[in-house]
Amino acid sequence: MKGTILVTGGTGYIGSHTTVELINSGYQVVIMDNLSNSNVEVLKGIEAITGVCPTFYEADCNDEAAVERIFSAHPDICGLIHFAASKAVGESVQKPLLYYRNNLLSLIVMLEAMQRHGTKGIVFSSSCTVYGQPEQLPVTEQAPIQEALSPYGNTKQINEEIVRDTIHAGAPFKAILLRYFNPIGAHPSALIGELPLGVPQNLIPYLTQTAAGIRRELSVFGDDYNTPDGSCIRDYINVVDLAKAHVKAIERILNPELGSPALETFNVGTGRGVSVLELIRTFEQVTGVPVPHKIVGRREGDIEQVWADPKHANEVLGWKAEESLADTLRSAWAWQKHITPKA
Ligand code: NAD
Numbered sequence: 422m423k424g425t426i427l428v429t430g431g432t433g434y435i436g437s438h439t440t441v442e443l444i445n446s447g448y449q450v451v452i453m454d455n456l457s458n459s460n461v462e463v464l465k466g467i468e469a470i471t472g473v474c475p476t477f478y479e480a481d482c483n484d485e486a487a488v489e490r491i492f493s494a495h496p497d498i499c500g501l502i503h504f505a506a507s508k509a510v511g512e513s514v515q516k517p518l519l520y521y522r523n524n525l526l527s528l529i530v531m532l533e534a535m536q537r538h539g540t541k542g543i544v545f546s547s548s549c550t551v552y553g554q555p556e557q558l559p560v561t562e563q564a565p566i567q568e569a570l571s572p573y574g575n576t577k578q579i580n581e582e583i584v585r586d587t588i589h590a591g592a593p594f595k596a597i598l599l600r601y602f603n604p605i606g607a608h609p610s611a612l613i614g615e616l617p618l619g620v621p622q623n624l625i626p627y628l629t630q631t632a633a634g635i636r637r638e639l640s641v642f643g644d645d646y647n648t649p650d651g652s653c654i655r656d657y658i659n660v661v662d663l664a665k666a667h668v669k670a671i672e673r674i675l676n677p678e679l680g681s682p683a684l685e686t687f688n689v690g691t692g693r694g695v696s697v698l699e700l701i702r703t704f705e706q707v708t709g710v711p712v713p714h715k716i717v718g719r720r721e722g723d724i725e726q727v728w729a730d731p732k733h734a735n736e737v738l739g740w741k742a743e744e745s746l747a748d749t750l751r752s753a754w755a756w757q758k759h760i761t762p763k764a
């Protein structure tokens with residue numbers, strides 16, 4: 422065993438896939454999640470894939486007493502991966518205080534607990550949303566941070582600053598900020614995946630629900646952008662690849678021989694931009710399932726195009742996206758069929 426990692430938000434979409442990869446790499450995992458956006462049943466999926474059921478606490482990261490109890494019960498926790506956050510961009514515009522409270526306070530509580538318990542490091546879930554519409558593509562970690570377009574996006578920027586200031590003040594731990602691009606797909610077993618509640622706001626769950634007949638038609642938000650086919654471009658990263666980046670990050674933090682800096686930031690993307698229309702076409706080709714769609718007006722606040730320069734992660738973290746877009750879309754469809762058996 423390599424040590425125990427505390428994974429907040431570990432029953433969520435990215436957290437559950439990361440838990441699987443941590444277990445597969447020999448770590449013990451303790452999950453804390455308040456189940457505000459996930460289902461405890463996901464633990465069964467993790468166990469079916471790995472043969473191990475991680476220790477689970479239904480607890481809120483904002484609850485200092487609960488956090489203290491968990492750290493005290495597991496003095497072997499050497500690293501933290503902090504996924505727990507509210508993540509719906511639209512909802513954050515309606516309920517900014519909920520987002521600022523949940524996303525800012527939870528990080529502060531976790532960092533304070535780490536200091537008290539001598540935890541060696543934290544990997545934090547940041548987002549390419551901090552770049553806004555970059556002037557240069559692909560975007561590198563040196564690109565300027567742009568004014569956030571939503572309270573959600575702002576919480577990611579402030580969270581990064583909280584981590585940065587804490588490290589600069591000499592905190593006795595290391596930190597890695599991972600800026601995810603657009604995570605999609607599911608575990609190849611189709612035993613875990615993304616569980617959107619209500620009407621999905623993100624492209625892939627809406628697309629797979631449309632393919633499954635749950636939604637009538639997918640709306641493509643704009644075909645008049647300055648891109649080759651007029652639709653927006655993103656860097657879609659397979660969720661298992663993304664999960665593996667967390668294992669690399671935690672290994673880097675925990676290996677003193679590497680002498681890595683106290684704070685590092687990495688883009689986690691493929692380096693390839695894919696348009697909305699190209700994505701729909703690829704999905705149809707690889708699954709053979711049609712996706713009824715129509716072009717509608719632009720969605721307010723959408724970035725025209727963004728994709729990662731992943732060189733820093735490739736060279737320093739030793740991580741590279743490996744899954745093809747075709748396999749990733751197949752996995753998203755297999756997961757949709759798993760949760761909608763009639764599809
Ligand atoms: P998710 O909603 O599936 O997972 C987040 C988990 O955190 C959920 O299980 C939820 O119940 C839990 N949670 C929320 N607040 C909590 C709290 N106060 N205490 C304990 N648990 C709490 O989301 P995800 O897609 O897996 O995202 C994980 C992280 O990655 C988030 O920080 C998100 O902002 C970030 N991120 C996600 C994306 C994306 O597109 N999915 C992109 C960039 C960054």
Ligand code: WQD
Nearest residue numbers: 510548550622623624625627640641642653655697720723
């Ligand atoms: C992708 C593309 C849409 C739905 C958001 C957050 C970002 C991040 C990930 C966390 C865009 C188009 C979508 C639909 C469509 N998360 N689209 N029809 O907007 O890149 O990023 O999620 O940090 O912060 O803003 O992802 O999946 O919503 O959209 O045409 O029904 O699909 O316009 O071009 P986005 P998305």
